[in-house]
Amino acid sequence: xxxxxxxxxxxxxxxxxxAYDRKKGADPDWAPLFEGYAPAARWLAEKKPDxxxxxxxxxxxxxxxxHYPTFAIGVWDEYPIxxxxxxxxxxxxxxxxxxxxxxxxxxxxxxxFDMSVxxxxxxxxxxxxxxxxxxxxxxxxxGWPVSVVPIExxxxxxxxxxxxxxxxxxxxxRRAVASWPEDLSVxxxxxxxxxxxxxxxxxxxxxxxxxxxxxxLIHTDxxxxxRMRLADFARLGGSEGAEVIMWxxxxxxxxxxxxxxxxxxxxxxxxxxxxxxxxxTP
Amino acid sequence: MTAFSSNPQLAGAERLEGTFIFDLERSARGLRLNRFxxxxxxxERRALFKSDPQAAFDQARLTxxxxxxxxxxxxxxxIHYGASFFTMEKLGRVSGVSNPxxxxxxxxxxxESFLATRRVPGAR
Numbered sequence: 001x002x003x004x005x006x007x008x009x010x011x012x013x014x015x016x017x018x019a020y021d022r023k024k025g026a027d028p029d030w031a032p033l034f035e036g037y038a039p040a041a042r043w044l045a046e047k048k049p050d051x052x053x054x055x056x057x058x059x060x061x062x063x064x065x066x067h068y069p070t071f072a073i074g075v076w077d078e079y080p081i082x083x084x085x086x087x088x089x090x091x092x093x094x095x096x097x098x099x100x101x102x103x104x105x106x107x108x109x110x111x112x113f114d115m116s117v118x119x120x121x122x123x124x125x126x127x128x129x130x131x132x133x134x135x136x137x138x139x140x141x142x143g144w145p146v147s148v149v150p151i152e153x154x155x156x157x158x159x160x161x162x163x164x165x166x167x168x169x170x171x172x173x174r175r176a177v178a179s180w181p182e183d184l185s186v187x188x189x190x191x192x193x194x195x196x197x198x199x200x201x202x203x204x205x206x207x208x209x210x211x212x213x214x215x216x217l218i219h220t221d222x223x224x225x226x227r228m229r230l231a232d233f234a235r236l237g238g239s240e241g242a243e244v245i246m247w248x249x250x251x252x253x254x255x256x257x258x259x260x261x262x263x264x265x266x267x268x269x270x271x272x273x274x275x276x277x278x279x280x281t282p
Numbered sequence: 283m284t285a286f287s288s289n290p291q292l293a294g295a296e297r298l299e300g301t302f303i304f305d306l307e308r309s310a311r312g313l314r315l316n317r318f319x320x321x322x323x324x325x326e327r328r329a330l331f332k333s334d335p336q337a338a339f340d341q342a343r344l345t346x347x348x349x350x351x352x353x354x355x356x357x358x359x360x361i362h363y364g365a366s367f368f369t370m371e372k373l374g375r376v377s378g379v380s381n382p383x384x385x386x387x388x389x390x391x392x393x394e395s396f397l398a399t400r401r402v403p404g405a406r
Contacts, residue, residue: 014371014381015381015405015406019405027404029402029404029405030405059368059371060316060320060366060368060369061320061323061368061372064316064317064320065309065313065316065317065320065366066313066317082323083323083324083325084323084371084372084375085322085323085328085371085372085373085374085375085376086375086376087325156304156366156368157304157305157306157309157366158285158286158289158291158292158303158304158305158306159285159289159291159305159306160291162291197301198367198381198384198385199301199302199304199361199367199388200300200301200302200361200362200388201299201300201388201389201390202298202299202300202301203300203384203385203388203389204385204386204389204396204399229290229291229292229293229294230291230292230295231291231292231293231294231295232294234295234298234301234303235294235295235298239295239298239301239302239303240367267401268400268401268402268405269382269400269401269402269403269405269406270381270382270385270400
């Protein structure tokens with residue numbers, strides 16, 4: 001059967017992708033970011049998962065507010081890189097896993113998670129900016145050593161799903177993966193955050209103390225995070241920082257006693273960039 | 283009663299100063315403008331906007347005020363009006379304006395003074 005071997009929480013700031021594309025690894029302004037991701041990339045290179053299930057959000061790129069899905073799962077075998085206004089990033093199209101994702105869509109709906117389902121849509125920086133940091137060799141190699149199952153979460157337009165609902169989605173994803181009969185090794189990825197605000201006079205807001213507390217709670221007491229309201233997340237981490245509820249979906253798909261094997265934090269500009277790796281006991 | 287005030291998840295968010303929670307009222311108010319901005323992900327649409335902005339505005343039926351905010355890249359007015367930051371981001375990319383510059387404008391600061399408050403001003 002398919003098995004979840006671990007999870008990754010990661011920011012998805014567009015400049016993470018930009019820094020990768022412009023090869024900024026040796027630039028002192030960006031080196032801490034690359035150093036922070038390197039252990040996560042090494043962990044993936046060592047564990048060699050077949051599939052990454054990504055809880056991510058679209059940024060009004062592929063989906064628009066005339067019909068914005070609360071939860072949507074991709075079920076295609078290849079996803080183009082989205083054009084966000086400057087042409088697509090020079091990155092190979094992402095590999096999907098159509099059979100597993102179709103099974104997951106079916107299992108989730110039968111488990112009372114009524115997902116929207118999409119096929120061959122392009123995916124934006126919400127997914128592709130962390131992915132190139134997690135697999136830095138994929139672009140020069142011209143292809144991906146891993147498939148993705150993209151699960152889009154609406155964190156742009158209220159009413160958004162509640163923190164508790166995201167947690168429950170993760171639990172349902174765990175059941176859906178476990179009910180796939182073939183042997184597959186799966187890592188769940190929750191994207192977003194950490195603290196940032198991109199609207200109004202409060203834009204540029206950060207809160208490192210809260211970010212540090214969040215990184216601790218997501219590991220040791222995620223239920224405390226599910227009891228918070230979206231307004232609490234917005235107050236503590238900025239209105240856009242509330243998107244960290246997608247980390248709760250990742251955490252909900254993991255065991256209570258999962259180990260945290262890596263964490264890094266870098267706050268250079270407007271958004272705190274964090275990556276954390278959680279490993280299941282084999 | 284609005285979608286905001288009836289949402290228990292947002293209780294207290296109205297006290298966050300300088301914050302524009304994008305709810306269904308804002309989304310409705312900004313729909314036409316956001317649709318135009320979102321359309322800039324399509325190469326033909328942004329080519330038209332660059333070569334003949336008035337034709338692009340007419341096609342999208344933008345009001346004179348919406349046209350002004352877009353033409354002048356008035357980020358603060360756009361966010362107050364009901365634009366989503368994430369559709370504004372498309373206009374930023376098409377116009378060669380970075381996110382820190384957009385943030386500075388929304389705060390009512392120059393880019394230089396905003397960067398002076400950041401830990402790594404070169405990381406952009």
